[in-house]
Amino acid sequence: DVKVTQSSRYLVKRTGEKVFLECVQDMDHENMFWYRQDPGLGLRLIYFSYDVKMKEKGDIPEGYSVSREKKERFSLILESASTNQTSMYLCASRLGGPPNYGYTFGSGTRLTVV
Amino acid sequence: TQLLEQSPQFLSIQEGENLTVYCNSSSVFSSLQWYRQEPGEGPVLLVTVVTGGEVKKLKRLTFQFGDARKDSSLHITAAQPGDTGLYLCAGANSGYSTLTFGKGTMLLVSP
Numbered sequence: 074d075v076k077v078t079q080s081s082r083y084l085v086k087r088t089g090e091k092v093f094l095e096c097v098q099d100m101d102h103e104n105m106f107w108y109r110q111d112p113g114l115g116l117r118l119i120y121f122s123y124d125v126k127m128k129e130k131g132d133i134p135e136g137y138s139v140s141r142e143k144k145e146r147f148s149l150i151l152e153s154a155s156t157n158q159t160s161m162y163l164c165a166s167r168l169g170g171p172p173n174y175g176y177t178f179g180s181g182t183r184l185t186v187v
Numbered sequence: 188t189q190l191l192e193q194s195p196q197f198l199s200i201q202e203g204e205n206l207t208v209y210c211n212s213s214s215v216f217s218s219l220q221w222y223r224q225e226p227g228e229g230p231v232l233l234v235t236v237v238t239g240g241e242v243k244k245l246k247r248l249t250f251q252f253g254d255a256r257k258d259s260s261l262h263i264t265a266a267q268p269g270d271t272g273l274y275l276c277a278g279a280n281s282g283y284s285t286l287t288f289g290k291g292t293m294l295l296v297s298p
Contacts, residue, residue, distance in 0.1 A: 173235055173279050176222075
């Protein structure tokens, strides 16, 4: 079964900490995405990547950075965690090419910043 | 900016009832995707509709793409508790590199 695996289901971090969220896919997908999901706001795109070492800003990149050193792995970094970054974080991947291809999502990481 | 509006936001029904969820936009999309997200999990792709007027069936779920490719609907027949979840529509457009997601419809089906 094809998978997108997020390293942690739940995380609690302190304000000011540097936080790493890891995502690995086993489908050889070119494109990978990081979203956050908040009640009433829906899914909001943080960053995405077309290929290794490539990254593009999404709608809300402030306070975040990403790294894609290998095709299967896409990391989201919170440089200095703040309480307003408490959220559900979802990683997704899809094949490159036409935008009609669907996304495969991970199970999510629920991050609480205290 | 492309927007997708979903309605209703919340729906609470009894097992066996029928329901329809709507996804509307003023923009044209090359395709529409529907996802279901269960509590504590990531969204799972249900279907992609590509052609204006297209209808796809997935067991008790019927998906339709509007003729003008600006809207879509999801109809569930004889809902079951296992249908409970957040239903998200997402539009794809060849002019954009990522999907546009609606905010979702939360469906609760009680036994």
